[in-house]
Amino acid sequence: MRATALLAPTLREAPADAEVVSHRLLLRAGFIRRVAAGVYNYLPLTMRVLKKIERIIREEMDRQGGQELLMPIMQPAELWQESGRWDVYGPELFRLKDRHDRDFALGPTHEEVITTLVRGEVSSYKQLPLLLYQVQNKYRDERRPRFGLMRGREFIMKDLYSFDRDEKGLAESYMKMHEAYNRVFQRCGLRFRPVEADSGAIGGNESQEFMVLAESGEASILFCESDTCNYAANVERAAQINPPDKAKEGLDKLTEKETPECRTVEEVTRSLGIPPQKIIKTLLYETDTEVVAVLVRGDREVNEIKLLNLLGSLRVDLAGENTILKVTGAARGFSGPIGLKGVKIIADLEVSSMANAAAGANRDHFHYINVNPGRDFSIDILTDVRMVEAGEPCPCCGQKLNEARGIEVGQIFKLGAKYSKILGATYLDESGKSKPIIMGCYGIGVTRTMAAAIEQNNDQDGIIWPAAIAPFHVVVVPVNIKDAEQAALAENIYERLTAAGVEALLDDRAERAGVKFKDADLIGYPLRITVGSKAVSEKTFEVKTRRTGEVSMVPEDKLEHTVLEMLRVL
Ligand code: ATP
Ligand code: MG
Numbered sequence: 001m002r003a004t005a006l007l008a009p010t011l012r013e014a015p016a017d018a019e020v021v022s023h024r025l026l027l028r029a030g031f032i033r034r035v036a037a038g039v040y041n042y043l044p045l046t047m048r049v050l051k052k053i054e055r056i057i058r059e060e061m062d063r064q065g066g067q068e069l070l071m072p073i074m075q076p077a078e079l080w081q082e083s084g085r086w087d088v089y090g091p092e093l094f095r096l097k098d099r100h101d102r103d104f105a106l107g108p109t110h111e112e113v114i115t116t117l118v119r120g121e122v123s124s125y126k127q128l129p130l131l132l133y134q135v136q137n138k139y140r141d142e143r144r145p146r147f148g149l150m151r152g153r154e155f156i157m158k159d160l161y162s163f164d165r166d167e168k169g170l171a172e173s174y175m176k177m178h179e180a181y182n183r184v185f186q187r188c189g190l191r192f193r194p195v196e197a198d199s200g201a202i203g204g205n206e207s208q209e210f211m212v213l214a215e216s217g218e219a220s221i222l223f224c225e226s227d228t229c230n231y232a233a234n235v236e237r238a239a240q241i242n243p244p245d246k247a248k249e250g251l252d253k254l255t256e257k258e259t260p261e262c263r264t265v266e267e268v269t270r271s272l273g274i275p276p277q278k279i280i281k282t283l284l285y286e287t288d289t290e291v292v293a294v295l296v297r298g299d300r301e302v303n304e305i306k307l308l309n310l311l312g313s314l315r316v317d318l319a320g321e322n323t324i325l326k327v328t329g330a331a332r333g334f335s336g337p338i339g340l341k342g343v344k345i346i347a348d349l350e351v352s353s354m355a356n357a358a359a360g361a362n363r364d365h366f367h368y369i370n371v372n373p374g375r376d377f378s379i380d381i382l383t384d385v386r387m388v389e390a391g392e393p394c395p396c397c398g399q400k401l402n403e404a405r406g407i408e409v410g411q412i413f414k415l416g417a418k419y420s421k422i423l424g425a426t427y428l429d430e431s432g433k434s435k436p437i438i439m440g441c442y443g444i445g446v447t448r449t450m451a452a453a454i455e456q457n458n459d460q461d462g463i464i465w466p467a468a469i470a471p472f473h474v475v476v477v478p479v480n481i482k483d484a485e486q487a488a489l490a491e492n493i494y495e496r497l498t499a500a501g502v503e504a505l506l507d508d509r510a511e512r513a514g515v516k517f518k519d520a521d522l523i524g525y526p527l528r529i530t531v532g533s534k535a536v537s538e539k540t541f542e543v544k545t546r547r548t549g550e551v552s553m554v555p556e557d558k559l560e561h562t563v564l565e566m567l568r569v570l
Contacts (some may be wrong), residue, residue, distance in 0.1 A: 001472065003507040004518075005435060008045050010519050021214050022454035023148030023156040025463050029523045038145025038153030042447075045523065048471040049158065049450050054135050056187045056468070057158045057444055063174040063183075066131040066160055072115045077103030079112040083422050088314060094139045094153075106139035111419045111441060114161045116436065119425035120145065125165050128427060130171060133160035135446065149406070149451040156446040163437045165429065170414055170438045174206070177412050177442045181210050184444065185409065189466025189570075190453060193406065195221050196233035198305050199413050206414040209234055210444075211406025212452035219408055222401045224394040230398040235403075236305040238388040239395040240349060247355040252370040254338075257358075261366045263333025265298040268367055272358055280351060280359040280371060282335040283323055284343070289314035291327055293340055294385060295347040297354065301387040310346070310383060328362040336360030336369060337377040347379040348386045407452040457547075463524030464547050467570040472505040474563060475525040479513045479532035489529040493541070493559065500560040502567070521546065526570045527563060545570070 005168055008030035018024040026032045031046040042050065058068065077095075080086035086093075086105075094106040107113070111514070114132060122128065138157045143445070145153045162173035178194065182242035185192045190212050197209040210533055211221055223232035262271045269276055279298030284291055285307065293312065294302050308316050321332055327343055330336045336359035359371045366447075373379060417436040420426065425437045457464040467473060474497060478490035487508070494506040505525065507516045513532075520528045530542040539556040543563065547570065554562045 001505050003475075005504060006045075006505070007043055008523065009043075010522055010551070016512065018148065020147045020150065020455065021458050022150060022451040025454055025458060025524075026148050026451070029463060029519075032148065036153075038142060038151065040149065040152065040154075043558060044112045045471040046450070049465075049469050052444060052469045053188060053446050053449055054158070057135065057184055057446070060180040060187070061131070061133050061158070061160060062182045062507070064131060064180045065129075066180075068134060069132055070134050071107070071110050071117070073139070075105050075107050075109050075113055075495065077105060079103055079116060083419060085112070092140050092142065094141050107136075108138055108140045109157075110134070110159055110443075111161070111415070111439075112423070113420045115423045115425050115439070118163055119420075119423060122163065122425070122427055122437065125310075125427055125429050128163055129169050130163040130166050131160060131173060132163075133158060133442075134540045144362065147451070149447040149540055150455075152447065155448065158302045158444040158446060160442040162440040162442070163425075164439075165427070166438055167416070172411060174414055174440050177440070178208065181410050181412065181415045181442070181444070185210055185449075187468055188449065188453065189468045190409075190449075190456060192409070193221065193223065193232055193404075195223070195236050195345070195406070196231075197411060198234065198237045198309070205416060207400070208412050209406075210410035210412075210489060211402055211407050212449075212456055213406055214452065214455040215405050216455050217405035217407040217550045219406045221404045221406045222388060222390060223404060224399055225402050226394070226397055226399040229394060229397040229399060231394050231401075235387060236303065238401070240384050240386065240388050241395045241398065243350040243353045246353050249355050250557045251372050251375060252356050253377055254368055254370050254372075256361055256363075256366055256368055258365060259334075260365045262365075262367070263331075268358060272367065272369060274358050274369070278354065278357050280337065280354060280373075282333060282337055282340075282360055284319035284327060285316045286319045286323060287311055287316050289313060290344070291319060291323060292344045292346055293327075293335070293337060295337055295345065295350065295351045295379075296386045297350050300350070301383060302348075303387045306383075306385050307346070310381070328360075330364050334360040334364055334366060336362055336368060336371070337373075337379075338362070338371065340377070344380045345377065346381045346383065346385060347373065349384050350384060350386070352382055352544070353377065366491070375377075402492075406454075407448070407455060408445075409449045409452050412442045413440060415439040415441055429527060436506070441554075458524075461518075462522035465524045465526055467526045467567045470503075470524070470526050472525050473503045473567050474527045474529060475505045475507055475520045475523075476529045476531060477507045477513065477516045477520060478563070479530060481508055481510050483533070483536075485536045486531050486533070489536055493529060496560060499564060502560070502562065502563055527566060529559075529563075538570050 014024035033041045059309045164170045197207040200208040221237040222238045276298035356370045420436040478486045497504040
């Protein structure tokens with residue numbers, strides 16, 4: 001490929017609305033152009049990267065026995081009504097009508113379509129297991145589409161669905177995909193980590209996310225510092241170790257104290273001279289069906305995902321002033337568990353170990369001290385409902401948890417019989433008994449993986465592609481294209497490298513060398529070969545490694561061999 005023929009419009013400045021590095025660099029280096037919020041044109045350099053990522057993914061899915069198919073993006077509403085998700089999925093689902101006023105959705109994921117396909121075509125245990133996948137545009141009307149390819153409203157995903165006879169089969173399929181995902185991200189040249197994850201709206205009971213480690217990641221990960229323990233979890237999911245036994249102090253007399261204008265834990269701490277660890281924080285939450293009170297220690301935060309899963313509801317939101325007043329009889333900031341009527345009291349595990357604590361008195365400007373769970377109020381549900389923090393003990397081995405930021409590039413789920421039961425996808429086993437097919441689903445964000453690779457591999461000059469997914473391996477830069485000898489030699493080198501299987505780009509533009517070098521660094525080709533007067537006179541080429549900036553002088557007869565060797569480790 002010649003640069004004069006390539007549509008890669010580089011920019012000097014990044015557009016002001018690009019917040020993260022990958023977004024800025026994709027725009028500046030001429031990889032993408034915006035069409036609408038979260039909707040982009042993928043220019044030729046992007047297509048080259050995406051094709052490489054997709055190829056790696058296809059090879060690894062096929063290696064595990066996956067079969068590629070392609071399902072429609074446009075899905076009839078009836079399928080979503082049948083699964084019950086037409087109402088549940090909410091505004092994220094792109095909905096449209098055909099000319100006959102029939103409802104459709106643009107697929108954000110394909111459980112409904114594939115389960116009904118398999119329902120129609122599979123009837124016997126002999127046809128299982130099946131691993132079916134596609135690579136396709138997905139549509140999600142995200143609340144905040146942003147960060148370029150990181151969170152689009154139209155994006156490319158690989159989604160695979162597994163169909164097994166039983167849980168044992170599902171465990172095998174899940175393991176296969178776990179291995180495939182590890183191989184995919186390794187081959188893409190990324191630093192990543194599988195972590196335990198919440199299974200969210202998709203449902204199911206076991207899930208892991210694959211996180212590319214990068215400071216800019218939206219996800220927070222907790223992982224065990226011990227080399228021998230593999231525990232790592234999304235902070236949404238991270239579990240706490242069992243709390244210490246109940247404090248062995250004598251129980252003091254429950255006393256009401258005036259705490260004027262003290263609404264926050266900090267204010268109560270100051271007013272009562274009691275540390276946050278001795279305060280029971282009471283938060284009221286509203287779901288679609290009820291109001292609940294959630295108790296955590298004053299220095300902790302409620303984990304709303306754990307709460308949502310516990311309640312099995314569609315949403316949980318902090319209750320508003322009116323609800324708080326109605327339920328507690330007091331304003332926000334004075335809620336407490338004592339005497340609270342008509343709402344379920346859900347307490348975090350730690351709360352049961354607390355003794356002589358402070359809590360709101362459900363009376364404006366008053367708190368209680370010497371509050372004791374069991375004696376002064378009862379707990380309806382005692383469970384792990386708080387955020388775990390870095391520095392706490394690992395729930396597996398007790399060593400310390402560390403924190404890292406990550407970008408979720410893939411997620412795998414055990415769905416079990418959730419969709420097959422609702423949609424009636426069954427098979428006959430060896431004894432002729434009808435059973436639900438046991439399913440799993442497994443997604444990789446192809447476009448997000450590309451953005452994550454940039455987030456992890458860049459410097460002040462631009463992108464640094466891992467060789468496996470670079471748009472080109474090498475850029476050949478004649479210093480002065482008007483010098484006939486340089487131009488001819490550069491052309492010759494380019495042809496030879498191409499013949500040797502190296503993906504080379506010849507920068508034959510009539511630009512100053514400095515401009516071409518800047519673009520080479522910005523676009524991020526792993527290697528740059530400079531063809532200047534020295535190369536002409538001495539038949540030796542300067543090969544620069546983008547990642548390290550190292551320059552090697554390579555004689556002409558060793559060029560192909562050396563370039564191939566260098567690419568192997570980049
Ligand atoms: P997130 O929590 O980031 O919104 P998700 O958990 O909803 O993502 P999944 O349903 O697990 O996403 O989809 C599988 C993969 O698709 C994700 O791991 C991610 O890589 C990718 N993906 C999901 N939403 C988007 C998006 N809006 N833009 C780009 N890629 C996405
Ligand atoms: Mg996910």
